[in-house]
Every structure is written in C-alpha cells, then in structure tokens.
Amino acid sequence: MTEAIQAPDKGQLRRVVFSGLLGNTIEFYDFLLYGTVSAIVFNQLFFTGLSPAAATVASFATFTVGYLARPAGGLIFGHLGDRYGRKAMLVASMIVMGVASTLIGLLPTFGAAGYLAPALLVFLRLCQGVAVGGEWGGSTLLAAEHAPPARRGLLIGVVQLGGPLGAILSTVALALVSLLPDDQFLSWGWRIPFLFSAVLLALGLFVRFRVVESDVFLRSRADEDRRKAPLIELLRRPAQLLRASFFVFGATVTQALTSVFMVSYATSAGIGRTDIFLGQIFNGIGAAIAMLAATALSDRIGRRRTLIGAALLLAAVAYPVLAMIGTGDPVLLWIALGLLASPPLGAMLAPAAALLAESFDTSVRYTGVSFGYQFAAVLGGGLAPLIAFSLLTLADGSPVFVAMYMAAACLASAVAVWSTKETQGRDLAATTGSVREPVSASRN
Template identity: 80%
Template sequence: MTEATRAPDGSPLRRVIFSGLLGNTIEYYDFLLYGTVSALVFNRLFFTNLSPAVATFASFTTFAVGYLARPVGGLVFGHLGDRYGRKPMLLTSMIVMGVASTLIGVLPTYGTAGNWAPVLLVFLRLCQGIAVGGEWGGSTLLAAEHAPPARRGLLVGVVQLGGPLGSVLSTAVLALVSLMPEDGFLTWGWRIPFLFSAALLVLGLFVRLKVVESEVFLRSRAADDRQRAPLIELVRRPGQLLRASFFIFGATVTQALTSAFMVSYATGVGIGRSDILLGQVFNGVGAGIAMLVATALSDRIGRRHTLIGAALLLAAVAYPVFAMIGTGDPVLLWIALGLLAAPPMGALLAPSAALLAESFDTGVRYTGVSVGYQFAAVLGGGLAPLIGVSLLSLGGGNPVLVAAYMAAACLASAVAVWSAKETRGRDLVAPVAAAPETVLTSQS
C-alpha cells in the first residue's frame, strides 16, 4: 500500500493534525517567548550601554528582526516544499527553531561579551524568524491537503490553535520563573524557558517523523506538474498574492499589539509583571476558543462571511481595549485582553488559514501560503510594536492613535476578504482558475 493511498485514512489524518498542532505550539512558544522577554529582560541585559528608552526601542527592533526574516523562511521553505515535499521542510524548520531558541538560553549578556551579545541575539532571532516562516505555511497546508473538504476549516483551525497554546505555554513558564527574586530572574531565571525548548524539540520530532506526505502533493509529483520557480509563477499574478497577505493582516497587528507592545505599555501605566502575564494567558485562551468556533462556522456559512464579521468586530473593540489597559487596573486589562480582543482576533486568524490554502494551486501552494502570510506578519506583527511605541509617544501617552492603527489594519483585512471569492469546499487538486465557487450543503 502506497503512502498516497494511506493518506486519507483516519489515523494518518489525526497524526497530521496533531503534528501540526504540536509543531505550531512549539514554534510559537519559542517565537512569542522572545517577544515577552524582549520587553522584560533584553533591554536591561543586552543593551545596557543605552538609555532606558533607547534600549527598549532597540530590544523591540530585535523582536522585529524575527518578523523580517519570516518571508525569507517562507520563500526558502515554500520553494523547497513545493518542489520536494511538505514533510522534510517541516522537520527542518522545527530543528532550526529548537536549536536557535536553546542557544538564546545560553547567550552571554552585554556585561560579559560586549557588542557580540546583541549581535548573536539578532542572529538567533533571524533563525527563529526563518523557522517560523517555514513552519506555519507547511503545517497549515499539510492539514488542508489531508482534510476532507467539508471539515477543512475546522481541522486547519485546530492546527492554528498552536499559536495561542504556544503563547499560553510560554507565558505560563515565564510567569513561574518570574516569581523568583529580581536578581535571580535577571541573572539566570529568564534562561529556563529558552532551555526548555530542547525538550519540546525532541517531543516534536518524535511525532513529526511519523507523519505521511499529503496525497494532493504526491499526485502533483506523479503528474510532474510542479513548478520550477513557484515564486515566479505567483509574481505573474501579484494581485492574488497581495490580497492573500491582507486576509490576516489585522490579526497579526492585533497579536503583536496585545503581546510585545502591550507588555511595555501596561508596565508604563503601573500594572505589575505577574498581572500582565496572566492577562496574556487569558488572551491566549480566549483566542483559542474563538478559533474553534469560527473555523467550524466557516465550514457552514463560508470563509468570507466569517472573516469579514471578525475583522469588523476587532476594529470596533480596538479603542476600548487600550482605554481599559490605560487605566492601570489589572482586572480591566484581563477583560480587555481575554474578552474583548481575543475572540475576534482568533476568529480572524484561524479561518484565514483555510482561505489561504484554498487560494493557491498545489504547485505553488506552500510558497503562496507561506509568503502571503509572512508578508502580512512583517508589515503587521513585526512593525506593530515599533509603530505602537511611536504612536503612543506622538499621542502624548494617549493610546487613541494606537487603537486607530489597529482598527485600520482590521478594516484592511475586511476589504481584502470581501474582494476574494468564496473557497469553502474547493477541490485542492483542481486549478484555482478552473475551480468554480463551491457552496456546500449542511449534509456535505
């Protein structure tokens, strides 16, 4: 029995979904952990030769570097994944991320290594960004290519739970070590969550090695219809790639503003570190629940209606979220992050993954999904903390401009989704140009 004929069975499908969920959890644990630590620690240990304000800006710049590297990872892993298969690229991305994150945990600080400390930190952050650039697209489309059309949105959404789960896990581990005395935390305690990445890497590889390649890709390889240069094929239709990038733009901006930027902002208005970290846990839990609900809904009413509604709702809550955090009240911060921001953010994030996978042909799908998403991640998530800091300063400490920026990003996503065709239930083997819009009945 060939790998292609085994792929549709229940056991390989469950293995693919679990592997994708675990892989995304590990990747985002590592990637988002860096964002929180950059706001709490790196400005004090790796940029001690700078003033506090400049050090914070420099720390957020290294955070942005990881996002800038993500399209590179998406392009490299996407090209190789479209040419040689999804599974080997997913194994490679996991190894790169695990090794880079573990090495961050043993980096010398500026006081020990001088200027080499921030240089090495930036290099390892680049490696993290490249790894995430390959992981997200690969795990998303592998799940999409295995899943039955009627449940594709939900099953791809389960894989997307790795984002909030990774956020919750990284925050929980960091919250535990932050209970240490300040001196111990700054000396070695912050390193523990990064060193924990080594154990996660071993677990992730154990699961991922058992995953089978998708039947959709195997058919493409057998028919020899793979593209020699997938990116060139996509560039010939730039509107498709640009529109796909903005499907998820509002979610990436919100995710960055409610994580890395929010830590710095909330600290500035007097909210304690433990309260902030608990708020991030609520944010991750709220987003995760919303992801499952929204992806299941998208399988019934379509991707477009679900995503447009989520984007508009997220734009509407932008100002209340930052106004509540700005009061300095921890309870209001928990409500803002867990009940206001998280549900529409999760509802915009997860169904976008299925829409992206359904928007590209098999021969360019890994490249299209990866580059499309990671381009949005750079413009949105990577620059959002820096833009947020600048807008907050421009507003004299009033977050109204930050909220307007978040709302505008969400409206851009709504317009992009509105301009796209409905893809729910699309046959992923058929070319996009030849595939009619498909409307599934509730019995599908």
C-alpha cells in the first residue's frame, strides 16, 4: 500500500462541508422549485386544453420525469466519480442543474410554441434529475470521507441541511413573486426564481473549485483500487443494494407528499397560496433543526436506533398530518408541517445519508450511495404525488389511503434499517466487499 496522504486541515474540512451544503441547497432549490411550480403554474401554461384534473396529472407527470432520471444521474456521475474523482463530477452536476433551471425560466409556453413547449420542459426536467442524481451522493460521501469518525454523522447532517434550505429558499422566492397580481405572476413572475439559478450557480462554482479530493479516495486510486464497472461490483450483492435503497424510502415518499402533493391538496381544501408557502417554510425549518439533532444523536447511540425511531414516529403522524391539512385551516397546516411531519422527516433523511456512506467501499461508494438513494427517490418521491392523487380520488377526497401509503413506506424503511448492522465509526478506508456488512455482529 502506498504511504497515506495527509488528511486535509480544519480549513479544508470546513470548505468541503460548506461546499456540500451550498451544492445541495442549490440543487434542491432548483429541483423543488420545479415541484411547487408544477402544481400551481405549469398545468395552466404548458398543458392548455386539458381538463383541470388532467392538466394537474400531466404536470405531476413531468415532475415524476425528474425523479426517473435521478438513478441515471447517480450511475453516470457515480461511475465517473469512483474512477476519476469526486470533485470534477460535483462541478459538472452543479453546472447541469444551474443551466437547466435557468433555461426553464426562459421557456415559451404552450400558447407561444405549441407542443414544443412541454417537450422542452420535459427535457430540462430530465437534466435536473440527472444533476440531482450526481450531486446528492457526491457531496454526501465527500463530507463523509473528509470527516473524523466521531463527528461524521453531524458533518454529513450539515451537508443534508441543503435539502430544507433549498426548499425554504425556493418557497421564499415563489412567495415573493406570488405577491404580484395573478396575471403578472402567470405571465412572467414565476420565471424570476428560475432565472435566479444563474446567480446561485456562479456562487456555487466559486466555492466548489476550492475543494480538494479526500485522502480516502486518493489512497484508493494510488492503490489501483478502482473498479472498471462499479455497478457490476455492487450488483453481485443485489439484496444488500436494494436494502440500502429502502433506508430512505419512507423519507422520500413523505418529502414528496408534504411538498408537491400537499400544494395541490391544500389548494383544493381552500388554503391560500401564501399560507401554503408559509407551511413549506415551517416544514423546512423543522426538518433542518431535526437533521442536526438526529445526526449528532446518531454519533452517540448509532445510526440504527436513530433511524428506526424516526421512521416509526413518522408513520404514526401520517394520518394526523394529512387530516389537519385537509381541514382547510392554515394554522393546522402550519402545525402539521412544522411540528408534526418535519422533525421525524429530518431525523430520517440525515442519519440515513451517514448510514449509506458507511455501507460502501471507497471504490464503489459514489455509485452505491447515489444509486441507492436515487432508486429510492424514484420508487418513493417520484411516484408519490401521482399515487397520492389517485388514492385521494379513490377515497372520495379522504386522506386515509394516502396516510396508509405514507405510513407503510416509513415502516418499510424501519424494517430495512433494522435488518442491517450498525456502521457508526467505520473506517471508510477499509475494504470489506462491494456492499459492506460491518464486521461487528452486534446491533445497537
């Protein structure tokens, strides 16, 4: 083995964590901005001529397209990142997302370009999905590979704050432009948050270019421990890769239900646009606080205990959250999103990222983390709005079936986490197999 390369100093560690935080914020700002706008704008501007219900389904379908592209992004960026380095792929994913989102803000509508408009919208949404597929896993594992084992969960948790911060930022941007008269908002106001992506892209690239590769990856490359086909290596143990995907399945379903589906559901219940945006902001704040608390806790008691507890709590609040939103009372919506749903959701998302990063060897880690999370995102978040809309219709407007769906997804995650072994404190430079089963047989 070659001589170990010096680990980055504290200043470099701060840059890595901040770069991951900023990158995730930008990626999820763009990705979730699309989700909200698809529920309130795209059905009116890009699917003219359809009935309101059909237009909503078509708009949600374009949202789903982005999720379907995320595993492809995970495979593309993961494969290249495992072979040639994390930094270059993270720069590329940020550029793809920033350019695609900016171009969405410049798209002609159906009235101006006919069927070319929704076709371009779908293409750019595919680009967004590919970009997120590469960003989330790369920024997560780069922080994991730089962080000291005792603080790994917390520092990964800081990077995961980009999800709720991106949601808050996109919601604030939309809330500001929604103050415009409806005709101006639908004409040009909705475009401004997308065009703002160009500014975020410039800031993100400035920070990301200052980040260096991790010592863990450089040692792996020096030892020629790079797989020619990381996915093939991972697929030798498909059951373990599938189980890793279900670590975050319940969280991705809940995230989609409390963001995209919730907008349409709350609107139909009579809640105004501004009140819905406030609810999303409260949801993001609650999730961010929970992420830091839960990852710090997972550094002390283990990933498994933290995640199982969060998943069970999220399953328990599924029906109260949806029932409170369905009342049409804005205050109850704020309570449901800010106090009931967001803490267990945040407590699932961030520690699950640490568990995923600790479950794969360096030579396949980018591919494993990215594909594992993004496969769950397709099965969970990508299909959730369409499934929930169908279940709501089936139950004549009652949220009971949607709540059962959300609870079942969370319970599936709890079972997946329970069935694995604890990874807290793992030496990420150790090689133990394509998908790691920790050496210790004990379970916290």
